[in-house]
Amino acid sequence: MNLIRDYRSDAATLATFEMRQAMANAEVGDDFSREDPTVNHLEEMSAKMFGKEAGLFVISCTMANQIAIMTSTHHGDEVLVGEESHIYNMETGGLAALAGVQTRSLRSSEGHFDFQDIQKSIRKRGLQVPMTKVLCLENTYDLNRGIPLSKEYISEVSLLAHKNDLLVYLDGARIFNAASALKVEPKILCKDIDIMQFSLCKGLSAPVGSVLLGTKDFIEKARRMRQRIGGGLAQAGHMAAAGVVALETMIDRIQDDNINAKNLAIGLANLNENIVNYEKTLTNIVQIDLKSVGKDAYYMSKDLEEHGIKIKVIDRETCRLVTHRGITAEDIEETINIIKNTIR
Numbered sequence: 001m002n003l004i005r006d007y008r009s010d011a012a013t014l015a016t017f018e019m020r021q022a023m024a025n026a027e028v029g030d031d032f033s034r035e036d037p038t039v040n041h042l043e044e045m046s047a048k049m050f051g052k053e054a055g056l057f058v059i060s061c062t063m064a065n066q067i068a069i070m071t072s073t074h075h076g077d078e079v080l081v082g083e084e085s086h087i088y089n090m091e092t093g094g095l096a097a098l099a100g101v102q103t104r105s106l107r108s109s110e111g112h113f114d115f116q117d118i119q120k121s122i123r124k125r126g127l128q129v130p131m132t133k134v135l136c137l138e139n140t141y142d143l144n145r146g147i148p149l150s151k152e153y154i155s156e157v158s159l160l161a162h163k164n165d166l167l168v169y170l171d172g173a174r175i176f177n178a179a180s181a182l183k184v185e186p187k188i189l190c191k192d193i194d195i196m197q198f199s200l201c202k203g204l205s206a207p208v209g210s211v212l213l214g215t216k217d218f219i220e221k222a223r224r225m226r227q228r229i230g231g232g233l234a235q236a237g238h239m240a241a242a243g244v245v246a247l248e249t250m251i252d253r254i255q256d257d258n259i260n261a262k263n264l265a266i267g268l269a270n271l272n273e274n275i276v277n278y279e280k281t282l283t284n285i286v287q288i289d290l291k292s293v294g295k296d297a298y299y300m301s302k303d304l305e306e307h308g309i310k311i312k313v314i315d316r317e318t319c320r321l322v323t324h325r326g327i328t329a330e331d332i333e334e335t336i337n338i339i340k341n342t343i344r
Helices: 017-025 037-050 061-072 094-099 115-121 151-163 175-182 216-228 237-249 254-271 297-306 329-342
Strands: 054-058 078-082 102-106 132-138 167-172 195-199 210-214 285-289 312-315 318-322
Touching: 017 237, 037 054, 037 195, 037 210, 037 237, 054 061, 054 216, 054 237, 061 094, 061 132, 061 167, 061 195, 061 210, 061 216, 094 102, 102 115, 115 151, 132 151, 151 167, 167 175, 175 195, 175 254, 210 216, 254 285, 254 318, 254 329, 297 312, 297 318, 297 329
Parallel strands: 078 102, 078 132, 132 167, 167 195
Antiparallel strands: 054 210, 195 210, 285 318, 312 318
């Protein structure tokens, strides 16, 4: 039986022994009534870490994204989203089905929106048009490339949005990968963001959860939206306990994932310089372009799985590998050798 190396997502991480111990021993209560001390602690420490007023523990990043927009808009409003963003492409049309909003997608260049495009996309107030309410950012941007957005860019794009009375929302599922790559504190990186969320169960290795952050007033309203879509939890402290441990012990090691991804990209580029742009591999996602080697990504995925390697297929010519705590430096070396034989 081959050792399975699962590169499909950093959500493949497993809880640490310390997390499991904390879950078993957690002090719990009714989160609906805000009587769960472990959940309260997780929400407070998360808000403090990012310099926001309050936090809300939810089951997933997708739930956080949907609650954020539901809370920030009314039916018939419009939100601006990235063409490659998760909230636009990977949440089963939740913005329309749950929030009842219209989306306008923006093209990006290496994760950056053109400011003129943003300005043109903001509706002028009028009786016949939807009201543009929220600009949605994502950091890292593009789930298949993991592009870190800098503090300078976030500040500039947020200033533009605020001048036009838009809220700025950040899907920060992999914000710690971005902060590590940019060598900046998360609080500083997200200073100009109005509302945001981050994942506990990707690079941080907790088994479940995301934390939504914003003002006290926003979070108060978001609690109602969480309840509306079935997200209220009794004794959620068992799950939140793992998140507390994740924030206390897992942030510093995120840099290892970025380093492993860079080494994987360099190794693959040494096999064929056309299949990977290692210079643009800045966080924990490696995208492979198979056109130059004439390989079908679906067939390659099957070949690699026979050798104990699981990858995500994007389309017939493209796939991705995501590094995380379950992938070691030794795994990277072996993976490069196996892919070398596969693309011959």
